[in-house]
Amino acid sequence: MPTRQYATFEVAGQLFGVEVEAVQEVLSFGEYTAVPLSSPAVGGLFNLRGQVIAAVDLRVQLGLPRQALDGPVMNVILRGDDEPVSLLVDRIGEVIDLADSEFEPPPETLTGPTRELVLSTVKLQDRLMLAVDVARAMDTARVAA
Amino acid sequence: MDDLDDIIQEFLVESHENLDQLDRDLVSLEEEPQSPELISRIFRTIHTIKGTSGFLAFTNLEAVTHAGESLLSRLRDGTQPVTADTISTLLAMVDTVRSLLSAIENTGGEGATGIDSVVAMINRQMQPGAAEPATPEPATAMDPATPAPATPEPAVAAPVKAIRRKRAPARKAAAPAAAAAPAAPGAAAAPVAAAGAQPGGGRFEGRRPVGELLVEQGGALAADVADALQRQMEGDKRQLATILLDEGKTSPAAVAAALHAQGRRSVADSAIRVDVDLLDSLMNLVGELVLVRNQLMRSSTEAHDPALTRTTQRLNLITSELQEGIMKTRMQPIEQLWSKLPRVVRDLSQACGKQIRLAMEGKETELDRSLLEAVKDPLTHLVRNAVDHGVERPEERVGAGKDPQGTLTLRAYHEGGHVTVEVADDGSGIDVARVAQSAVDRGLVTAAQVGQMSPREIMMLVFQPGFSTAREVTNVSGRGVGMDVVKTNIERIGGAVDVNSEPGAGTTWRLTIPLTLAIIQALTVECAGERYVIPQVAVHELVYIDGKSTRIEYASDAPVYRLRGKLLPLVRLDQMFGLTGERRDEGVYMVVLQADARRFGMIVDRVLNTEEVVVKALNARFKDIGLYAGATILGDGKVALILDVASLARRSRLAAASSDRTRSSDAGQAAAAATSVQRLLVTGVGDRRVAIPLDTVTRLEEFERARIEHAGSRQVVQYREEILPLVRLADLLGALPDEPGDTVPVVVYSERGRSAGLMVDKIVDIVEETATVRTDLHEDGFAGTAVIQQRVTELLDMRRAILAADPNFYAEIPDEHLVEA
Numbered sequence: 007m008p009t010r011q012y013a014t015f016e017v018a019g020q021l022f023g024v025e026v027e028a029v030q031e032v033l034s035f036g037e038y039t040a041v042p043l044s045s046p047a048v049g050g051l052f053n054l055r056g057q058v059i060a061a062v063d064l065r066v067q068l069g070l071p072r073q074a075l076d077g078p079v080m081n082v083i084l085r086g087d088d089e090p091v092s093l094l095v096d097r098i099g100e101v102i103d104l105a106d107s108e109f110e111p112p113p114e115t116l117t118g119p120t121r122e123l124v125l126s127t128v129k130l131q132d133r134l135m136l137a138v139d140v141a142r143a144m145d146t147a148r149v150a151a
Numbered sequence: 152m153d154d155l156d157d158i159i160q161e162f163l164v165e166s167h168e169n170l171d172q173l174d175r176d177l178v179s180l181e182e183e184p185q186s187p188e189l190i191s192r193i194f195r196t197i198h199t200i201k202g203t204s205g206f207l208a209f210t211n212l213e214a215v216t217h218a219g220e221s222l223l224s225r226l227r228d229g230t231q232p233v234t235a236d237t238i239s240t241l242l243a244m245v246d247t248v249r250s251l252l253s254a255i256e257n258t259g260g261e262g263a264t265g266i267d268s269v270v271a272m273i274n275r276q277m278q279p280g281a282a283e284p285a286t287p288e289p290a291t292a293m294d295p296a297t298p299a300p301a302t303p304e305p306a307v308a309a310p311v312k313a314i315r316r317k318r319a320p321a322r323k324a325a326a327p328a329a330a331a332a333p334a335a336p337g338a339a340a341a342p343v344a345a346a347g348a349q350p351g352g353g354r355f356e357g358r359r360p361v362g363e364l365l366v367e368q369g370g371a372l373a374a375d376v377a378d379a380l381q382r383q384m385e386g387d388k389r390q391l392a393t394i395l396l397d398e399g400k401t402s403p404a405a406v407a408a409a410l411h412a413q414g415r416r417s418v419a420d421s422a423i424r425v426d427v428d429l430l431d432s433l434m435n436l437v438g439e440l441v442l443v444r445n446q447l448m449r450s451s452t453e454a455h456d457p458a459l460t461r462t463t464q465r466l467n468l469i470t471s472e473l474q475e476g477i478m479k480t481r482m483q484p485i486e487q488l489w490s491k492l493p494r495v496v497r498d499l500s501q502a503c504g505k506q507i508r509l510a511m512e513g514k515e516t517e518l519d520r521s522l523l524e525a526v527k528d529p530l531t532h533l534v535r536n537a538v539d540h541g542v543e544r545p546e547e548r549v550g551a552g553k554d555p556q557g558t559l560t561l562r563a564y565h566e567g568g569h570v571t572v573e574v575a576d577d578g579s580g581i582d583v584a585r586v587a588q589s590a591v592d593r594g595l596v597t598a599a600q601v602g603q604m605s606p607r608e609i610m611m612l613v614f615q616p617g618f619s620t621a622r623e624v625t626n627v628s629g630r631g632v633g634m635d636v637v638k639t640n641i642e643r644i645g646g647a648v649d650v651n652s653e654p655g656a657g658t659t660w661r662l663t664i665p666l667t668l669a670i671i672q673a674l675t676v677e678c679a680g681e682r683y684v685i686p687q688v689a690v691h692e693l694v695y696i697d698g699k700s701t702r703i704e705y706a707s708d709a710p711v712y713r714l715r716g717k718l719l720p721l722v723r724l725d726q727m728f729g730l731t732g733e734r735r736d737e738g739v740y741m742v743v744l745q746a747d748a749r750r751f752g753m754i755v756d757r758v759l760n761t762e763e764v765v766v767k768a769l770n771a772r773f774k775d776i777g778l779y780a781g782a783t784i785l786g787d788g789k790v791a792l793i794l795d796v797a798s799l800a801r802r803s804r805l806a807a808a809s810s811d812r813t814r815s816s817d818a819g820q821a822a823a824a825a826t827s828v829q830r831l832l833v834t835g836v837g838d839r840r841v842a843i844p845l846d847t848v849t850r851l852e853e854f855e856r857a858r859i860e861h862a863g864s865r866q867v868v869q870y871r872e873e874i875l876p877l878v879r880l881a882d883l884l885g886a887l888p889d890e891p892g893d894t895v896p897v898v899v900y901s902e903r904g905r906s907a908g909l910m911v912d913k914i915v916d917i918v919e920e921t922a923t924v925r926t927d928l929h930e931d932g933f934a935g936t937a938v939i940q941q942r943v944t945e946l947l948d949m950r951r952a953i954l955a956a957d958p959n960f961y962a963e964i965p966d967e968h969l970v971e972a
Binding site for chain 2: 091
């Protein structure tokens with residue numbers, strides 16, 4: 007049975023996952039530079055070993071209020087098309103192996119901004135994981151400035 | 152002659168590379184005899200060499216390559232198959248070409264390199280019989296692996312008289328390095344007599360025997376050299392030059408010259424082609440290093456550890472040199488662009504019926520290659536424009552008492568981290584009235600606005616989109632596009648365009664271009680708790696707004712500032728960013744910026760410092776905002792946005808019209824100065840005189856030079872139990888100070904409990920003067936010039952002078968500051 011590895015993380019109590027291949031690294035970072043007049047989904051910029059990385063506020067992408075950036079926040083850094091992009095999340099979870107058969111379409115009752123980001127639902131033993139559409143999660147133009 | 156030399160050098164470099172490739176291709180061809188791509192590639196390469204050698208009249212080279220080409224065309228057309236023999240023959244041909252090239256490189260001529268045997272060999276290959284794969288052809292005894300036996304001797308017998316001494320390495324910066332390490336005096340190792348007694352392998356290592364060089368340079372007689380060589384062969388262990396010197400047959404200077412010439416590497420060795428991507432990645436790494444350096448410098452200042460400080464300063468130096476070195480590898484002389492212009496000028500001036508001489512100054516000035524590309528079109532446009540509109544027709548010039556032949560001067564030079572490129576003509580100059588009329592006609596400005604503008608400001612209107620003063624549209628220029636495009640292109644690369652014109656005397660267009668795109672000088676400011684970076688090229692001055700002597704005023708709701716009699720529109724950065732609603736009108740700074748020929752002031756909370764920053768491109772998602780030119784990483788590792796000043800101006804709706812309206816003429820300042828009688832302290836700095844308004848002077852002091860101490864890069868002196876930072880006025884002026892005496896006069900300036908001292912060479916006088924300001928100099932810290940006591944004297948604006956020397960002076964961070972300042 008083919009399996010896929012997912013890196014999981016939590017935002018506002020919900021477990022999300024992205025394919026491990028899409029993840030460059032995970033780290034906690036405390037200093038972000040705000041970009042005035044940019045999309046509210048942009049949390050800020052930070053310095054990743056000399057590279058300027060944009061951090062996307064996943065809370066805003068999910069239709070929630072902005073993440074407070076006054077202390078360290080976890081970053082899931084994804085390999086973007088031309089440069090890495092970070093997703094700001096609340097907490098990092100485990101990397102889990104998932105069989106293809108475990109993926110189900112999102113429930114029809116799931117609507118709104120979250121629905122747009124979610125590809126499928128995975129039933130774990132004790133909770134649900136939502137598989138995130140990486141390209142959409144990184145797209146800050148979805149949320150108007 | 153020089154041009155020809157350059158062509159030959161290029162030909163040599165290129166051919167050397169091609170020959171190496173040919174070797175590989177021929178060997179591959181042996182393994183893949185059917186590959187048409189390989190045959191075509193080999194054919195093309197040989198064809199290129201043949202074509203160029205024909206053009207340069209190297210007949211032997213041409214003959215060899217021609218023969219090779221014939222053979223190759225038979226292989227290409229399938230007239231005969233590729234055999235090991237054919238390959239060997241072709242390799243032998245390549246070797247012959249190589250030795251011919253070496254002869255050309257060393258002597259400037261082909262010499263007497265024999266080509267007959269190779270040509271004969273090739274011709275034999277083309278005999279029908281040779282086409283038989285079975286034909287063993289043992290006679291040629293060619294082993295594909297060692298084609299060398301066929302290599303003819305590089306003859307020395309006939310060095311061409313007009314030896315081209317200018318060799319490629321001399322053109323590159325690498326030359327001194329190569330020359331500084333003269334080859335080990337290995338004359339004895341390759342005992343080749345100048346008379347050409349023996350074929351030498353030395354030629355192929357790109358190094359010529361000392362004996363030969365001595366003879367060639369007239370340092371020794373051929374007979375003496377031959378004599379010395381004879382002795383070496385008989386067992387004399389001394390080096391050739393030593394033998395000659397010991398016997399007084401040559402002079403040490405001549406030997407040094409010969410060794411020097413020998414030490415130069417051959418063209419192919421001293422110039423290599425490097426992948427631009429590799430250079431770019433090196434450049435990025437150096438950028439990182441600059442960053443780390445900045446961070447370390449900051450921490451070491453805080454650490455107060457002398458050992459660390461020394462190490463950091465050393466790192467600082469090395470980093471700067473490395474940065475410079477890497478930048479140099481990407482540099483190309485502006486001559487590359489200019490070389491196309493004589494033709495442009497010639498054709499155009501003929502088409503316009505004008506006589507124009509093109510002069511070039513500083514053509515060796517180097518620019519980053521990416522910038523060179525970006526400057527190409529604007530420069531060409533300026534030149535075309537100058538020919539078309541700048542220089543007058545011969546009859547007009549004669550009428551004006553000028554030489555019928557006009558002069559167009561291209562000038563390039565480095566200046567303060569920038570490259571300035573000027574296009575200057577000695578034509579009629581820009582007719583300000585006509586420009587004004589034209590601008591009004593086109594609705595760019597109103598007649599009332601024009602009345603308020605200085606001649607300079609009017610001239611700058613030519614950079615407005617849709618402006619053209621050409622009376623008739625010519626096919627050269629004058630379609631109303633151009634100058635604005637020039638400006639846009641130059642500003643896109645972080646440069647600036649300026650024009651200066653004197654009626655009847657000519658016009659000078661000046662492009663100020665950064666040395667590189669990757670690292671810029673920038674001013675860091677703070678606004679609403681975040682730091683922002685402004686490219687220094689856009690920053691004209693800094694003013695501290697204390698709410699009293701310098702204050703923000705309001706025209707209706709629009710904030711403005713009176714800058715030397717002119718109203719400057721203001722932009723509040725925090726409001727523009729929607730950051731804070733609080734309106735602070737004092738204790739803030741105004742950064743005077745210029746973009747798109749508009750000046751405006753930007754209000755920020757603090758001015759931090761000026762430093763080099765590494766420009767990082769911003770992700771496309773931020774491009775639409777348009778306010779940011781990129782991002783950078785500051786000394787403490789935090790990311791800061793680099794502001795795009797031109798977009799800021801546009802975004803803040805500083806329409807050209809409204810900003811122009813708020814500006815009054817320069818004359819206002821002169822008039823104001825003329826009516827006020829003020830007391831001035833006249834000081835001398837070198838051969839220049841500087842007047843300081845006495846009401847800004849707190850005290851005059853004389854310090855012993857020995858008491859002046861250094862804190863960081865600053866000079867300070869202990870004064871009234873305080874540390875008084877000192878500013879050398881000569882540095883501000885860019886003047887050469889007098890010979891230092893034992894004491895130095897210092898003008899002390901105090902404000903808000905802080906003081907700074909201005910070091911001058913001497914105090915001349917205190918005068919009461921109705922000073923008439925003659926010009927509005929845009930130099931930092933100077934209000935203008937006036938004639939005082941029959942001498943041209945510069946008027947110092949104390950506040951700005953201090954600020955120019957120390958942007959932090961007015962910052963409210965006294966603790967850290969006193970150390971730094």
